[in-house]
Amino acid sequence: MDATLSTQQRAAAAEDAVISAYVHRYGPVAWGHAATDGDGARTWHYWWHAHLVHVLAEAERHRPSAARRRLIGDLLRGITVRTAGTWITPFYDDIAWMGxxxxxxxxxxxxxxxxxxxxxxxxxxxxxxxxxxxxxxxxNAPANGPAAMVLAPSRHRALAERMTAWMTAVLDDPATGLVRDGIEHGGVRPDLWTYNQGVAIGAALALGDGTRASTVLEAVDRWCAAEEGLFPAAGGGDGGLFAGILARYLGVAASRMDGEDADRARRLLRRNADALWAMRRDGAFPADPRRPALPTGDDRDLSVQLGAWITLEADVTASASVTS
Known part of the structure; x- marks a missing residue:
């Protein structure tokens, strides 16, 4: 890590960049736009906003601020306006992220x-x-993983346990131990996305299943080893959030697990946070940490910048767990 900057300072820099470039206030409400240039600049994405609110809450735990608390309130009012007070979309994965x-x-x-x-x-x-x-x-995993986390502390805990058992039995790839995307018309969709692994770890920890969390964490470590510890990139658009979601739950793993598991999660997080920071250009992060950020294209999507910020906040969480 850059010796002149702490994990907190790096996360704060990412936060400032995202808020200044993407988040706009309209009186007592606020929302973020999908991109800083091009035709998508005025697009509003429900599930991206769920992650924007979530990472702001993480930043508030790390660096409490009255201004940030007001912004969170403004964003929540913006979501209320945009959803006509329902907080609902037809997509269960999006709804779970908001939960x-x-x-x-x-x-x-x-x-x-x-x-x-x-x-x-x-x-x-x-x-x-x-x-x-x-x-x-x-x-699929992106719906059942976050839904299980929402339901685990509720009276529907038994359903959360069934969802995670289904993911293990149906979606685990026998060859790699990674979690595949889902099933459709009886066939398995074999895609191996970073956020599938993140939600599997998060759901297992929410249910107190350290063995399951450790199994997926080990599979992720093997998967990334071929790329010098870096997460596979998924481009812009929705894919810009995938690696950040894995990073968030690696941070949770580092703070809740012990021994080799915590060390593994912390090491993976630091490697990816360092790579993102090294490839930062003009305050922006790349969709792929193997190259420098570009001034146009996928790198200018809110999702990409948000995913990088989530990773840096997760690195703060993991670092704090060492001394707590």
Whole structure:
């Protein structure tokens, strides 16, 4: 790590860059735009906002600030406006991400409870899992992992356990131990995305299953070893958040697990945080930490910058666990 900057300072720099470039206030409400240039500059994404609120809550734990608390409130009002007060979309994965964000910010208890009820009601007992969205035949890790985390501390804990058991039994890749994307029309979608691994670790830890978390963590470590410890990149758009989500739950693992597991999570996080920081250019991070950030294209998506910021906040979490 750059000896002149602490993990807190790096995370704070990422936060400042994201807020100044992407987040805009309109009176008492706020929201972020998808990109800093091009036709997508005014696009609003529900699930990106869930992660924006979530990482702001993480930053608030790390560096408390009255200004940040006001911004979180403005963003939550913006989401209320954008969803006409429902907090709901047709996508169960997006709804679960919002439920996790709201659990971090602590207000809107009624919205959190509604999200939990909706996720529990959408569970398909014939499959043993939650579909990706309404009227979908795709059942995947990005919906079931975060939904399990939402439901684990609720009266629906048994459903969370069934979701994680389904992921283990159906989606684990026998060859690598990694979590595949999902099933559709009876066939397995073999894609190995970083965020699938993150939500599997997060769900296992939410349910107190350290053995499962350790198994996936070891698989991730092997997977990244071929890339000098770096997470596989997934480009811009939604993919810009994938590695950051894995990083978030590696931070959780570093703070909750012991011994070799905690060290492994901490080491992976530091390697990726260092690479992102080294490839930063003009305050922006690259979609792929193997190269410098570019002034146009995927690197200018809010999702990419948000994913990098999440990684740097997770590095703060992991670093703090060493001395706590």
């Amino acid at each position: 996790l964000a709201l659990a971090e910010t602590r207000p809107h208890g009624r919205a959190r409870a509604r999200i939990a009820r909706l996720l529990a009601g959408a569970f398909d007992p014939a499959v043993g899992a939650l579909p990706w969205r309404t009227r979908s035949v795709l059942y």
